Amino acid sequence: MDLVRDDLAALYPQVGVRVAHAGLVLVGPTDDELLELAAIVAEPHGILGPGQEHFLTRALGDDDAARVFLEWAWRLREFPTTGRWRLPLAVLEGGRALGLVVLAHEVEHPAGTVHTSSWLARAEQGRGLGRRVRLMLLELAFEHLGMTRAVTTAADDNRASLRVSQRCGYRETHRRRHADGTPEVHLAVTPGAWRRRRLDDVVVEGVEPFLAAISPASR
Ligand SMILES: CC(C)(COP(=O)(O)OP(=O)(O)OC[C@H]1O[C@@H](n2cnc3c(N)ncnc32)[C@H](O)[C@@H]1OP(=O)(O)O)[C@@H](O)C(=O)NCCC(=O)NCCS
Numbered sequence: 054m055d056l057v058r059d060d061l062a063a064l065y066p067q068v069g070v071r072v073a074h075a076g077l078v079l080v081g082p083t084d085d086e087l088l089e090l091a092a093i094v095a096e097p098h099g100i101l102g103p104g105q106e107h108f109l110t111r112a113l114g115d116d117d118a119a120r121v122f123l124e125w126a127w128r129l130r131e132f133p134t135t136g137r138w139r140l141p142l143a144v145l146e147g148g149r150a151l152g153l154v155v156l157a158h159e160v161e162h163p164a165g166t167v168h169t170s171s172w173l174a175r176a177e178q179g180r181g182l183g184r185r186v187r188l189m190l191l192e193l194a195f196e197h198l199g200m201t202r203a204v205t206t207a208a209d210d211n212r213a214s215l216r217v218s219q220r221c222g223y224r225e226t227h228r229r230r231h232a233d234g235t236p237e238v239h240l241a242v243t244p245g246a247w248r249r250r251r252l253d254d255v256v257v258e259g260v261e262p263f264l265a266a267i268s269p270a271s272r
Contacts, residue, residue, distance in 0.1 A: 066262035079142035091119040165201035222246030
């Protein structure tokens with residue numbers, strides 16, 4: 054699988070980024086890993102419990118949902134530029150894909166701002182992985198990509214997501230309704246607040262080609 058990953062990374066440098074911490078690995082997903090993740094998406098309540106469907110706006114829970122997920126994930130495979138880049142990373146433990154996180158800088162974001170989003174298989178939630186994954190992402194964003202602010206959004210009753218953000222040093226910035234009517238909380242964290250909660254021994258590799266693509270001087 055790493056040969057495929059290397060071939061993809063030669064064309065799309067975001068696929069070559071790897072972040073590791075104590076047995077947990079975040080890595081640019083191959084199609085094999087995306088298919089593993091699609092199986093979780095297709096499982097009834099594979100990610101969200103009954104009544105929590107508004108936490109994610111994508112369709113979840115059947116074969117159509119797997120297709121919607123795959124097509125969404127494939128659309129993220131575009132060459133990154135300074136103005137817009139998307140860095141999806143599969144969450145792997147023991148070689149098994151458990152979830153997906155995305156670091157993204159969109160055209161409307163101020164320079165230096167990155168948005169994070171994440172989900173884990175429901176069976177893996179509630180054992181501290183969400184917090185570790187977020188701190189690993191912030192290590193990548195602040196220490197290796199030179200970002201100065203990370204933002205995220207959660208439905209106002211998504212207590213696990215809000216708690217993870219709070220424990221990583223985020224503060225609420227504002228509230229807004231999503232297009233589907235869900236009340237959302239927007240939060241942000243700076244490198245200073247994150248550093249007080251930083252994990253020891255996070256290993257980040259393969260960043261240079263990606264950084265070269267998104268750096269203003271290179272385009
Ligand atoms: C949000 C998510 C990534 C967090 O990952 P996780 O592994 O479950 O989170 P952790 O175990 O690291 O921490 C969860 C925290 O929330 C708390 N929590 C969880 N459910 C809670 C609830 N119903 N009420 C209060 N606190 C709750 C836990 O006690 C824990 O807090 P602690 O660290 O103080 O003990 C994961 O739950 C998930 O994938 N949810 C579904 C998808 C989603 O909502 N994604 C975010 C929106 S895009």
